[in-house]
Amino acid sequence: MSENIAAVLRGPYDVNVEKWPMPEINENEVLIKMSCVGICGSDVKFWSTGRCGMETIVEPIVMGHEGAGIVVKVGAKVKNLKVDDRVAIEPTQPCRCCEWCKQGRYNLCIEPGYCSSQGASGNLCRYYKHVSDFCHKIPENLTMEEGAAVQPLAIAIHACNRAGIKMGSKLLILGAGPIGVLCAMVAKAMGVTKILMTDVVESRLKTAKGLGADYTLLTKKDDVEQEIQDKIVNLLGSKPDVAIDACGYGSVQRIAMLVTKTGGTVLVVGIADSVVEVPLSQALLREVDIKGSFRIVRTYEPALEAVSSGAIDLKKFITHHFDIGQVKEALQLAKTGEAMKIIIHLNT
Template identity: 45%
Template structure:
């Protein structure tokens, strides 16, 4: 049996280390996975740089990583739907109890949920990792490990578009062309949006958005006035968008989304910014613009796998950098500097392919 379980461990703010951890044994309802591809998320970098996200504070060393896919190498005694050799995508949020949120299908809102790489729970950026088998989803032959890992950010886009009610003929504004804005773009188009305009500060990110199917791109500057940006969006689309999906968390961007959205439309807040934010609430209220929140996702992995297997969605262009696990610190630095879109770490020494 292999004894190498190299893991990426955050010890404290700014203190990221590569170290060996024991290879865990799977519990009765768990599987042991040889990890293959793990994407670096902005939240991983935020914990590294700040030691916390909101109320989630790092108090002890934590393994990072939650965008992941791997291969089953051992199954627990009660696991019947998976076997060694199966390739799986991992849903990182696992409810710990059958509470009211679990029963109503909103298990992502359970206050006691386990979630990879959210203090105090360890993530899966390691050579070997155990996870609840019910939250490991078998990948079809035509879906790669990297696509499996990208189901996690893709799920944010799916959940956001479902919350927004994107449907045939919808016109959509997406604020922010980072990884979450880009997957929201892919999902909105797949769900039937007729026109999508996406905004960002970065010309490179807008170029990637155009490549992925955006109908219009809007270059913004930090000093731009939200009402003016809203008028520019209306001019591009020939009318105000039915739906705005805000992926930055920036106050001015949330204001733009509200001003831009058609009366009777929906604004979905995906990006997390300051706890207290000034927004034109009365403007939204008198125009019956619904403002809806998004917290991660739920019940999205089967849909995502079906969309990837049918080639309705292509997430492959999102991966711009790849590093072996041994170069994790360099990979994190690449992400921190905002280079590329998605940085992928390759955890299997014998298989560095996508």
């Protein structure tokens, strides 16, 4: 077995591929030789600012949480996997004891052990260990790249479930990045009739148009918010039933709360600043439900099945490929917003 290497982040713009200790598994874990890892928007925020959401880097961490690989060693009590199984890694290792874990909402665990967060290693490395029951076998008709890209798809499925997506709904998605586009793909598969996506990057909207969006709207940061609302209503023919914020900006959340129809739903899946200014009363007095969606809960296997059955096509969603030695270049490209889904390959 060769030595371990990892993409280690020590602070803003300070990431390097270096030697890293080989993981030692316990009886409930498996050792995985990583094959593919996707780059996520949260990776870019950690790399460029040293923080993301409520997390701040205080010590070096291994990057990456969208991973797929091959099992090379299993713990003594592992029953669900064997050596040579291809697995997609659901990137959490919940405590299983807190109130939220006991309710089945392990995404809200108080000590989640989520990949690439403080106290939990990421999987952008050659060898990585994980609890076996959060490693899911990849169907034979899926590539390793698709296995890695299932992670953001599982997030999108959870978001659409939280939003109460229904057949025949009109949907507004603000932000045509990876999560926004996957939400459109999931919503279309769930029977949504009209999907409008907005973004400030034209190339993302062109990609979105081929992956689920019926209408697109290019916006600019200095656009008047009321004018954006008017354009949304004009394109959809009415106010949307559901609006999903997939980018996490206060201006976007304001538009979502005001343009969504009375009695509709605003779902926030984008990671915003800790404090944003929004027209809360104007939304609540119209009984617009405002919900959050955080990570993943019980949607990994449905995501794998959706891709395996052909209901969701992830091959078109994956746009760029790099090897682990090019991680800086991959992050720089991801920051521009020009790429949809970047996959880092570790078999080189």
